[in-house]
Amino acid sequence: MTIKECSLTSSRKILPIIKFLFVTLLLIFFGILTAIFLVWVILQPSKPCFILQDATVFNFNVSRNPVNLLNSTFNITLSSQNPNDKIGIYYDRLNVYASYMSQQITLRTSIPPTYQGHKEVNVWSSIVAGNFIPVAPDIALHLDQDQTTGAIMLMLHLDGQIRWKFGTLITGKYHLRAMCPAYIKVWKSAAGVIVGKNAVEYRLIRTCMYEEE
Ligand SMILES: *[C@@H]1O[C@H](CO)[C@@H](O)[C@H](O)[C@H]1NC(C)=O
Ligand SMILES: *[C@@H]1O[C@H](CO)[C@@H](O)[C@H](O)[C@H]1NC(C)=O
Ligand SMILES: *[C@@H]1O[C@H](CO)[C@@H](O)[C@H](O)[C@H]1NC(C)=O
Numbered sequence: 001m002t003i004k005e006c007s008l009t010s011s012r013k014i015l016p017i018i019k020f021l022f023v024t025l026l027l028i029f030f031g032i033l034t035a036i037f038l039v040w041v042i043l044q045p046s047k048p049c050f051i052l053q054d055a056t057v058f059n060f061n062v063s064r065n066p067v068n069l070l071n072s073t074f075n076i077t078l079s080s081q082n083p084n085d086k087i088g089i090y091y092d093r094l095n096v097y098a099s100y101m102s103q104q105i106t107l108r109t110s111i112p113p114t115y116q117g118h119k120e121v122n123v124w125s126s127i128v129a130g131n132f133i134p135v136a137p138d139i140a141l142h143l144d145q146d147q148t149t150g151a152i153m154l155m156l157h158l159d160g161q162i163r164w165k166f167g168t169l170i171t172g173k174y175h176l177r178a179m180c181p182a183y184i185k186v187w188k189s190a191a192g193v194i195v196g197k198n199a200v201e202y203r204l205i206r207t208c209m210y211e212e213e
Contacts, residue, residue: 039169043086043087045164045171048081048116050180050208051081052207054202054205055076055077055201056075056195056199057074058073058198059129064140073128076125076126077123077124078096078123078180079121080121081119081121082116088118089115089116089163090116090162090165091160092163093110093113094110094158094159095108095110095111095158096110097156097157098128098130099155099157100155107128107130109127109128151185153182154183155180156179156180157177158180161173162174162176177211178208180208182204182206184202
């Protein structure tokens with residue numbers, strides 16, 4: 001019996017210590033959360049600004065027999081600016097592809113992962129291409145109509161994952177989705193600059209828009 005009493009008194013002594021430790025840890029945890037939240041609110045990280053600078057068309061051709069198959073090859077130049085003066089951006093992943101009339105017509109090309117410092121601007125060039133991409137009859141019809149006017153409305157898509165860096169603090173992953181409209185006069189090479197055999201460069205300068213998640 002005495003042993004039992006003894007252990008009881010010792011556990012009575014330990015319990016408040018555990019409670020105290022638990023409360024302290026909880027306070028530290030919420031303190032850190034509040035600090036992160038305050039830094040976030042005060043610094044207000046802004047998403048990078050993407051601009052589609054130009055596109056060089058190497059190829060844009062549809063074959064009709066037996067089905068509509070589209071070949072296209074573009075070299076696109078994209079600039080990205082970090083608008084934040086106290087926050088850096090890690091681009092862990094950034095994929096680029098093109099669509100026409102809501103249909104994806106090229107494969108995804110990835111831009112190499114980079115770190116972008118405060119207010120820094122990066123310029124990336126990337127080849128986006130698709131060969132033997134089947135297009136639906138209504139889209140092929142639209143292509144025919146576009147061919148008579150000489151231009152296509154292409155949409156360039158950016159799909160990426162970034163992290164922000166405040167001092168030594170690095171945030172979790174943030175998913176980015178943006179679109180850059182590109183009106184390209186593919187059948188009017190005089191509107192561009194000939195930069196090689198079957199290669200015409202078109203100046204675009206179009207700001208990309210963010211897609212809401
Ligand atoms: C389509 O293909 C033909 C033959 O390969 C080529 O001469 C022409 O330049 C291509 N058109 C475009 C817009 O790339
Ligand atoms: C598409 O590309 C493939 C492979 O390069 C080629 O064989 C085919 O003739 C091309 N089609 C058109 C319409 O240019
Ligand atoms: C794509 O365009 C960029 C910038 O105009 C150029 O530096 C690069 O060599 C081009 N790539 C190809 C494969 O032509």
